[in-house]
Amino acid sequence: MNILVTNDDGIDSAGIFALAQALAKVGSVTVVAPDRQQSAVGHALTVSDPLRATKVRREGGVFGYAINGTPADCVKLAVCSLLSEPPDLLVSGINHGSNTSKNILYSGTVSAASEGMMMGVPSMAVSLDSLDHRADAKPAAEYAALIASRFHSFSIPKDTILNVNVPNIPLEEIKGIRVTSQGTSGWEDAYERRKDPMGREYFWLSGQYNSIDNGLDTDEGAMKAGYVSVTPVRYRLTNDEMLSPLEALHTLRLG
Amino acid sequence: MNILVTNDDGIDSAGIFALAQALAKVGSVTVVAPDRQQSAVGHALTVSDPLRATKVRREGGVFGYAINGTPADCVKLAVCSLLSEPPDLLVSGINHGSNTSKNILYSGTVSAASEGMMMGVPSMAVSLDSLDHRADAKPAAEYAALIASRFHSFSIPKDTILNVNVPNIPLEEIKGIRVTSQGTSGWEDAYERRKDPMGREYFWLSGQYNSIDNGLDTDEGAMKAGYVSVTPVRYRLTNDEMLSPLEALHTLRLG
Numbered sequence: 001m002n003i004l005v006t007n008d009d010g011i012d013s014a015g016i017f018a019l020a021q022a023l024a025k026v027g028s029v030t031v032v033a034p035d036r037q038q039s040a041v042g043h044a045l046t047v048s049d050p051l052r053a054t055k056v057r058r059e060g061g062v063f064g065y066a067i068n069g070t071p072a073d074c075v076k077l078a079v080c081s082l083l084s085e086p087p088d089l090l091v092s093g094i095n096h097g098s099n100t101s102k103n104i105l106y107s108g109t110v111s112a113a114s115e116g117m118m119m120g121v122p123s124m125a126v127s128l129d130s131l132d133h134r135a136d137a138k139p140a141a142e143y144a145a146l147i148a149s150r151f152h153s154f155s156i157p158k159d160t161i162l163n164v165n166v167p168n169i170p171l172e173e174i175k176g177i178r179v180t181s182q183g184t185s186g187w188e189d190a191y192e193r194r195k196d197p198m199g200r201e202y203f204w205l206s207g208q209y210n211s212i213d214n215g216l217d218t219d220e221g222a223m224k225a226g227y228v229s230v231t232p233v234r235y236r237l238t239n240d241e242m243l244s245p246l247e248a249l250h251t252l253r254l255g
Numbered sequence: 256m257n258i259l260v261t262n263d264d265g266i267d268s269a270g271i272f273a274l275a276q277a278l279a280k281v282g283s284v285t286v287v288a289p290d291r292q293q294s295a296v297g298h299a300l301t302v303s304d305p306l307r308a309t310k311v312r313r314e315g316g317v318f319g320y321a322i323n324g325t326p327a328d329c330v331k332l333a334v335c336s337l338l339s340e341p342p343d344l345l346v347s348g349i350n351h352g353s354n355t356s357k358n359i360l361y362s363g364t365v366s367a368a369s370e371g372m373m374m375g376v377p378s379m380a381v382s383l384d385s386l387d388h389r390a391d392a393k394p395a396a397e398y399a400a401l402i403a404s405r406f407h408s409f410s411i412p413k414d415t416i417l418n419v420n421v422p423n424i425p426l427e428e429i430k431g432i433r434v435t436s437q438g439t440s441g442w443e444d445a446y447e448r449r450k451d452p453m454g455r456e457y458f459w460l461s462g463q464y465n466s467i468d469n470g471l472d473t474d475e476g477a478m479k480a481g482y483v484s485v486t487p488v489r490y491r492l493t494n495d496e497m498l499s500p501l502e503a504l505h506t507l508r509l510g
Contacts (some may be wrong), residue, residue, distance in 0.1 A: 015362075042297035043360050044295060047294060048292075050458060050459055051460070052455070053456075053458070077458055102373060104492060118360075137506065143509060150503075157497070160494045160497055170510075176508040177505060177508070178505065181493040186373060190335055191335050193336060203305060203307070203308070203336060205306070205331070231493060232493065233492045233493065237486075237488045237489065238487065239412070239439050239488065240414045243487065246485060248408075248432065250431065250433065253429075255397075255399050255426035
């Protein structure tokens with residue numbers, strides 16, 4: 001199995017290194033990742049600048065390609081130009097910081113997986129529930145490799161990715177895997193209003209995350225209870241229930 | 256009605272000017288938009304840099320605030336800090352370039368609306384089917400104002416935004432409005448491989464868009480047929496049909 005590995009924390013992160021090592025037991029790994037931290041970049045694409053691919057060495061050998069772009073750029077460029085054939089699986093991560101509930105929409109890690117899916121590559125995203133970049137990503141990497149090894153046994157449809165979130169506890173304390181739905185937790189946003197040394201005003205984002213999902217059938221709840229959460233995610237965005245009520249619009253016309 | 260207006264083409268674009276003018280007939284408009292072009296930025300947020308809000312004058316009066324950030328930043332900052340109370344409606348656009356089918360995922364214009372929705376603000380995105388920045392955005396702005404004036408009559412749920420796409424034809428040639436579903440058209444990606452003057456390789460994204468949706472019940476199809484397309488969009492991302500098949504994962508455990 002040929003596995004493409006990417007992330008949004010950048011190619012130098014501990015998470016992607018642990019992931020590549022664990023996946024090497026499951027298949028042949030190619031790493032193509034941003035050359036720097038790209039968190040909260042969402043599904044951004046670089047359309048007005050050239051991309052460059054630089055070979056990166058790590059622990060004596062070639063580790064992968066660093067790209068001056070976003071996670072979605074890395075996936076597109078890898079599949080279109082860097083790899084000789086499309087990979088059998090894309091794994092994005094290990095992200096430092098969970099990507100559950102509404103955070104999925106902001107996540108570069110999950111967007112890399114959805115970009116892979118749109119290019120026809122079976123894809124999954126893996127995140128660890130700790131923003132500390134020294135947190136041990138190995139348990140998450142081991143579970144990622146386990147799920148990757150079974151990925152093709154589940155007949156996952158072409159429009160669906162797996163979004164995996166792992167609690168930040170030792171491997172032996174993880175209680176197992178739960179299949180979950182996207183939760184509804186979100187941010188209570190705030191900005192701190194400050195003055196710079198020239199007296200000009202600026203704003204820092206300083207939101208609080210409200211974790212309100214507790215059920216084991218939610219991504220957030222399962223992860224908080226010590227399970228690896230696996231959510232099947234797809235981007236079928238039409239709210240079908242509103243198609244009929246909105247038809248009153250058909251009577252309006254200008255000009 | 257207090258209306259917040261933003262976009263991803265930047266506060267200097269013709270599209271946002273036409274939109275603000277048209278909406279001024281429907282309510283009291285405040286413009287908070289990126290200080291420069293932010294296309295394909297998706298749902299990116301600025302988390303590691305301070306934001307600044309600069310008053311921008313246009314045609315003799317204060318037009319709005321320019322923010323050194325993404326469309327989602329503009330919405331968050333406006334609702335949290337710049338406006339004295341949450342707006343009754345957010346309208347994002349007029350984007351130069353349609354945001355139909357899979358393009359919704361890359362769109363800064365639509366992401367601004369979904370950010371508004373997540374903050375509890377009724378929200379809509381409006382895009383014009385032309386990448387030419389000299390294209391006339393006024394017909395799209397007139398339809399945006401018409402739909403905005405009726406927005407609160409449709410009992411649109413809190414998790415749903417309206418995604419509006421307008422054909423690039425004169426107002427009197429637009430056939431009316433169709434309520435539609437998200438289409439399935441997408442990109443055939445490619446990168447041009449080039450050498451810079453120093454002989455180093457770089458890549459330019461040069462994809463082709465394959466427009467395969469023709470039905471009047473799809474965003475792309477309705478727009479191509481000369482209608483304003485209105486799609487109710489929500490981000491309920493779980494693929495419920497896969498929850499049960501994936502439960503085989505519950506039997507796996509490491510450590």
